Amino acid sequence: MPSGVRRSRYFGGYVSEEGANGLKAYKYAGSDKSLMLKYITNPMYNRIVVYFPVWLAPNLITLSGLLCTFVTYWIFHYYCPLLEGHAPWWAYMLNGFAILAYQALDAMDGKQARRTGSATALGVLFDHGCDALNATVMSVTMCAVVQYGPGVTSFVFWFVAVLVFYSATVEEYYTGELRLAIINGPNEGLAIAAGVNFITAAIGASFWTQQSPIFGITWNWILFIVTCGCAFFTITQNFFHVLLAVRENKAKVEGGYGKFRYRVALTRLLPFLCVVREQKRWRLRLRGLNQLRHPRIVLWALGFLFSKLVTQLMLAHVCDEEYHPVGKTISVIAFLGAHMLFNLAHQELSRETATVKVK
Template sequence: MTPPVMEKSMYFGKYVSQEGTKNLRLYSYKGNDHSLIYKHILTPMNNYLLEYLPLWLAPNLITLLGLLAVISSHLIFLYYTPSLEGECPTWTYVYAAFALFAYQTLDNLDGKQARRTGTSSPLGLLFDHGCDAINCTIGSMTMSCIVQFGAGWKSLCLGLWVNAVFIAATWEEYYTGSLDLPILNGPTEGVLIAIFVKLLTAFMGPSFWLQESVFPGVLNNTVFLGIMVVSSAFTVFANFINVVKAVREQKGSFLVAITRITPFAILDGLALVWAILSPANIKHIHPRMFLWTIGLLTSKLVLHLMLAHLCGEEYHPFRKTLVPIFYVAAHWGFSHWQGIYPVQKETETLFLNEFFFISFVAYIHIVISVIYEVKTALGITVFTVPKAHQKKIV
């Protein structure tokens, strides 16, 4: 039976157009992980674990279980460290390490299970990358708690940078058509280092990160942040070079390619300016809501970029969701410039609540809508494996 064709609504606008539906059916994933640890350690381990997964367990459900593991860790640290700093029971750090390892393992197993049951699809890839995108926000906040970044500039820097690294990789995949991870990369070595940091904190205690490092006047957590940013900057630079090469081969415009990531730069830039110039120091008052708002908007924009890649369509960077966001931001700034609004904590908190509400609703809308539209376009299930596929594909 031919899957139904999705038509483009001229009023509320579906995310998958009629042309995109055709391209979705033809999409074939391309990508490689060149990590030696992934090849020689994680792959054999995951192949062994794969044999214990029941054939009725859907790949997307495996992905979701991994995301729920890191969400549970996030909620635990929300309870103990609402301001992103403070000492937690030792078991919380061990559990955070276990949850992240479970996420990494399940993230690797979902694709293997899809190939094993013959249920691989663009929806699975989109679901996988979508969970990775939101995990950037979850993971950066949990790590900020563990290394005692607190509500200051370090947690903001970590949150913005982790998202930037993920955006750069997605941007490259959009132009090259392939996700090629270098010999040292975030999904493998980066995650394992994060696991080690959590176990180290369980052993040494969180106060270790607030001690002076070998560099006079510089804390251990500052050194950790610096090493993380500098090391991952090489990956971002490689993404940039690969996009340049791809654009040249396609005889396209690199200036146009840059515009594809302009909304991300504007969003992060405005967030940074607000955090720095906030009269009520809103980032310190509501650090988690501030970071979640940025993370949700970033994840939504990333989903648009991923979907454009899967559908083989032009990516339109400036989305309707940004209109109310930029309007409220401009209204807030102009009002303070005119002296209309008093500088009060309640005023800024209200604006942050509005930003968060818009971001949350927009994110939930795109997730539910895209899952429904893609599954309908492809005529597939999301969280179940059809009876006909509940057997090994040799």
């Protein structure tokens, strides 16, 4: 881009010439304070990764982990299409092992990249994109495991899962580093999710709808409350780090693109919040018909939009560029998502009208 030309803070293309240069210069930075990673999983992964052939591409390892969770997703789609009901015990066991496999492969892809000297910024971007998709895959499957059903609870559970992921990506964009706390989702969170599946395989899915001794709340609601509480703490911590980064880098405002302004930082949340708001309006206007009858379609329409948003944000990070909330492709995906949802809504309303006429 010619010097002196001011780039928009909100609208932009894919990657500029400066962004391409930034992509080549990108180096991953991150820290993980998890005790589970330090004392249990990381030593195990270090012993396993040496048996991987050197020709095995790190991206293939990443993709293999995602495929593990996709397989169990379709199994639960068959047995629990409405995110409730019972699946065979082996399905829960398989899902638990799939989660652990995803966790292991997601950790070992980076080790394989460093071991073979094939670590690249595009590999980081691919890994992050797979993680973004898996946030929807795994959260929807877990809704079926713990019997949240097709109502609002499943939507909120999905929303909490992806919001944690989005806030962590925003923090990485502003601080330049992915920092994971002593207890975090990629380590302890996935281990707990696997444990939930193993427990369900042993005692049955009906356990989650039984009342607990704690104020008579069902067990799945206890899990829901704990999940939301942990997510709130994590999200608060992420945005606290963002505000610190903005305050510490105010000097960059004059020479940069306004990235380090409080107002600009807050607007980076607008696309994600708009997606959620429109889904709420759509669901309320149609009396929740589609959410109740086709919960997976609703959540996947939102999940694809979320994956696009978070991948675009990560692309800006690895290219060291300004993040444009409204890019060239987001409008197309938003249109397709809206078209799919409203087409489904039209079918449902037509079916309801036909039913009323028959009566």
